[in-house]
Amino acid sequence: MLPSWVDEEMPFSGPCAICGGDDGRHRVTDAIVERVRARESVESVAQDFRLSEGFVYRLIVEDHRSGGRGR
Numbered sequence: 001m002l003p004s005w006v007d008e009e010m011p012f013s014g015p016c017a018i019c020g021g022d023d024g025r026h027r028v029t030d031a032i033v034e035r036v037r038a039r040e041s042v043e044s045v046a047q048d049f050r051l052s053e054g055f056v057y058r059l060i061v062e063d064h065r066s067g068g069r070g071r
Ligand SMILES: [Zn+2]
Pocket: 016, 017, 018, 019, 020, 021, 024, 026, 027
């Protein structure tokens, strides 16, 4: 379940076409977290996804708090 602040930069766009989950955005947030974990800079990942660096950073913190892969 994504926190509500995610809506600010990444509006809800419906359920996931792959796993059938309620919120398809999890695929994008998972990809973002994975890239930063793979030592890519927050700055370049944010640019690729057209998001603010602060937003990407919050995703990383959120993932860490939930124990990572906790979805
Ligand atoms: Zn899915």
